[in-house]
Amino acid sequence: MPIKINEYIQVMLMHQRIIRQILLILYLLLNYGGVQGKTTLSKIEELELEEQLKLLNKPSIKTVKSKSGDTYNCVDFYKQPAFDHPLLKNHNFHPEMKPTLARSKQNSSTSASNWSSRIWSEDGGCPFGTVPIKKITKEDLIRQRNMPPPEDHVTSNPKFTMIADVSSQVYMLAIVRIPKNPHNKFGGAGMANSIWNPLVEGQQHSACRLKVQKGSDILQVGWRVDPTLYGDNNTRLFVHFQAGNKHCFNVLCSGFVLVSSETPIDMVFKDVSHHGEGGSWEATMYIDRDQANGNWWFLFEKSYKRIGFWPQQIFTDLRGFADNIEWGGVVYSPPGVPKPPMGSSIFLVGNTADDAYCRRLSVLNAEGATVDVDETTIYVDDPHLYQVSDIPHFRPGKFQHVAFYGGPGESQKLQM
Template sequence: MLMHQKIIRQSLLVLYLLISYDGVQGKTMLSKLEDLELEEQLKLLNKPSIKTIKSKYGDIYNCVDFYKQPTFDHPLLKNHNFHPQMKPTLARPKQNSSTSETSWSSRIWSKDGDCPFGTVPIKIITKEDLVRQRNMPPPEDVIIDTELTNTINNTSDSKGRYISSQAYKLAIVRTLKNQNNKFGGAGMATSLYNPHVEGQQHSACRLKIQKGSDILQVGWRVDPTLYRDSKTRLFIHFQAGNKHCFNVLCPGFVLVNNEIPIDMAFDKISRRGERRTWEFRMFIDRDLVNGNWWPLLAKTYVKIGFWPQKIFTSLASFANNIEWGGVAYSPPGVPKPPMGSSFFPIAQSNYDAYCRGLSVLNDKGATIDVDETTIYVDDPKLYQVLDYPHAAPGKFQHWVFYGGPGESHQL
């Protein structure tokens, strides 16, 4: 019986890949009207370039004048006073820069160098990209039936349920549910892995900030549908009401950094069991003065851009929910992909995917420890989470280990 089920599963996967191949590869036959619509979309996304540059991974970017970037096509951003030297007002302590501009450039770009000041790097989008991205799934839609309280031994109340729709699977830790929470941001350091995905599957680690239907995310993901390859890449995502968008594929995120692209590939990836673990720090902070939301990178809080306050409703003020951890997706009928290190966590940092140094900002912008959290795993047979709010003495020693093989071991 088990062998029979395995053969059926493999046959369904092969059939799915054959059916979806053209769409994923960008070879779907288009009607004349669809083709014209894509051409118009390309004109909106691919703005005139001052310079064209190439990353070390072969990605080609246009250096677009700051004031002509696609985000200013947003109807709420037509009349703005933004400029390329914008910096957020934060309460975070200033850090001495250990990562110079030169080192960022040498890690990301080929001999062409980065974009000139006053411009921003935006990846050139092709018609094939747009066709492939039509297969992007809708955003997560989750229902929390019962609050699950984290305990020291990492057990959870089996009566609570965290239901993911649209074929998403999560292994996360989140702040305790309280509508009166007022968070001005959050942060983490996350280990970098490259779980194997195929077709329209994707696997990611993210920091997620939310209030109501407004959502902000920053993290890494492996996503052939979004990126046309299977590299581990940086991503940002926002949802404002019914509208959602990755990176700068639609108006909403204002780029200010002329050097670091928001979809860059990470050049160092962790290998399970190796002594050295590669990680990256990520934050999302609310500007204390104007309420804009800034994703920040690395120890020095490198600024790549911001989501303007005016595009949000619920997140025009503070967030009330923060999440850290992994998410995996596969279309219905397709086996779930691996997450994190592709193995169940065992609470060892050189074997597990992790998020560590978890922190949140209060409504005054002060950084505080995250002491009380809740575990959510909607399919513990595929993925698991281990949560240690005080893994070591001192402040900001909150570690979360997550991951799992998904259904890849059954293929």
């Protein structure tokens, strides 16, 4: 008796699910073995790790614990990893630096006190003149050897494109962006984004980011769940830059200059959004270009708290203005592994209580003025797994542009 078409499709889908689950189990076992395999490192590799640890773990004036259990070294501002960059050896930067921006005049030195009380344990955090840098262990470095290349390297490199073609894309996007135009001139951008904790495993990661780009130079800020980078499944703040072929998260290489003694750039967001709670936890973030010297600043919260900056001299294309801005979600999954959830881990329902979002989307024009974002396009790699919705005028008034994004991916476990 011939099998019915519907029954055949169901059997095929069941076989695909079984194959994906087997691949995921094999991947997790291999990944676990790779991390646990630290005892098999060669003597040369051990020496390399020790040298890298010395370079990253600068002498500490004070060691502090965060409420999430992380250990931070309070490093003298002038001895932080940023100044290992060969182009920053003869810098004239100092802890009280402020960007030349119209909105930075609203900055307050006490603006992050609410975050400080949420972050630090009873030891009170780092003193002024120092910057908090998370202590790096040998296990961290071994695990981070499995970090994937940046998404822009994957999409532009034929070697990675071939891999992606075999097992579908390893990076998946659901974003709102400015239409690409080489004549665009942006001095920065901002957003207020809801904070979630999508479930990821192994080398998967899931993030929300604001991205500023020109050519091969890229800046990103946002939140991220990334066990390979951080060693846990917490939702954390992150910064990332790419300058030509060099790229780096947080301060794992030289380039980003910290100025804040209060707010670590990889801090845990203890308060995250949950479905059914009637509202969302959110954070406000900006990437703005200093009009006086071209440095690119990361400003945090509505008070424009100065966290740090990327000096213009480490870039080529971003020595001037940016021409591409993106807001929204990105996930990563190795070849053959199911795609993880993004944002709130569900398909869009159309409200800020249940959907992940980036709101108050704005850009800085070439004169440094903050302007509404009206002309945008949406992009999503696979609408069967993720969705994005672009609403330029969510409510009456200025800066009411909202981008909703997210989806369950191929995960069988949704974090509700």
